[in-house]
Amino acid sequence: QQPVQSPQAVILREGEDAVINCSSSKALYSVHWYRQKHGEAPVFLMILLKGGEQKGHEKISASFNEKKQQSSLYLTASQLSYSGTYFCGTVVSSGSARQLTFGSGTQLTVLP
Amino acid sequence: DAGVIQSPRHEVTEMGQEVTLRCKPISGHNSLFWYRQTMMRGLELLIYFNNNVPIDDSGMPEDRFSAKMPNASFSTLKIQPSEPRDSAVYFCASSRPIDSATYNEQFFGPGTRLTVL
Numbered sequence: 665q666q667p668v669q670s671p672q673a674v675i676l677r678e679g680e681d682a683v684i685n686c687s688s689s690k691a692l693y694s695v696h697w698y699r700q701k702h703g704e705a706p707v708f709l710m711i712l713l714k715g716g717e718q719k720g721h722e723k724i725s726a727s728f729n730e731k732k733q734q735s736s737l738y739l740t741a742s743q744l745s746y747s748g749t750y751f752c753g754t755v756v757s758s759g760s761a762r763q764l765t766f767g768s769g770t771q772l773t774v775l776p
Numbered sequence: 777d778a779g780v781i782q783s784p785r786h787e788v789t790e791m792g793q794e795v796t797l798r799c800k801p802i803s804g805h806n807s808l809f810w811y812r813q814t815m816m817r818g819l820e821l822l823i824y825f826n827n828n829v830p831i832d833d834s835g836m837p838e839d840r841f842s843a844k845m846p847n848a849s850f851s852t853l854k855i856q857p858s859e860p861r862d863s864a865v866y867f868c869a870s871s872r873p874i875d876s877a878t879y880n881e882q883f884f885g886p887g888t889r890l891t892v893l
Binding site: 666696704705707708711751764765766767768769 | 884886887
């Protein structure tokens with residue numbers, strides 16, 4: 665089942681902060697975040713693993729609440745280059761599952 | 777590193793024709809994923825391979841779709857016969873060997889934009 669992302673779209677000025685949320689109805693093993701610019705392929709940003717380990721981007725942070733099955737991506741002091749569509753991908757807690765199920769995306773526009 | 781390579785980048789075909797999309801994963805990666813992206817349905821996983829073996833094809837829409845991975849450096853996604861509703865961007869992605877403790881990031885190719893008239 666597809667995770668739910670919110671908001672669907674956000675517009676902000678350069679230097680402002682944004683938070684993108686991702687929630688699942690299933691228990692999660694990990695949450696992945698990707699960014700896709702228009703006409704390009706998705707690019708990996710971050711993985712959050714059960715137990716708190718994170719791997720990812722220097723200037724973008726995220727949290728993973730295992731109990732609530734939610735993750736949030738924090739974009740602070742946004743830059744023009746942050747514009748794009750952000751997808752969360754979830755991996756359920758299963759030993760055999762490798763696949764990501766992506767949310768519908770959050771379109772972020774950063775204006776000068 | 778050349779990244780994931782997909783061909784063709786654009787394909788326009790007529791309904792009923794066979795379409796073959798190609799993917800070369802990053803060398804050393806042993807997992808390969810085929811995704812379809814549309815405005816209506818977002819980014820959907822169609823099938824994924826681990827060590828050239830199809831692991832989960834539950835996302836393949838119907839029998840018109842088939843995928844193969846004859847070796848570690850090549851995969852194809854075939855649609856036969858194609859229909860207008862197959863129009864989408866098809867992405868191939870690969871990832872490094874996955875151990876039991878972590879899930880590695882996926883590296884996406886540039887995609888193939890398919891238009892079925």
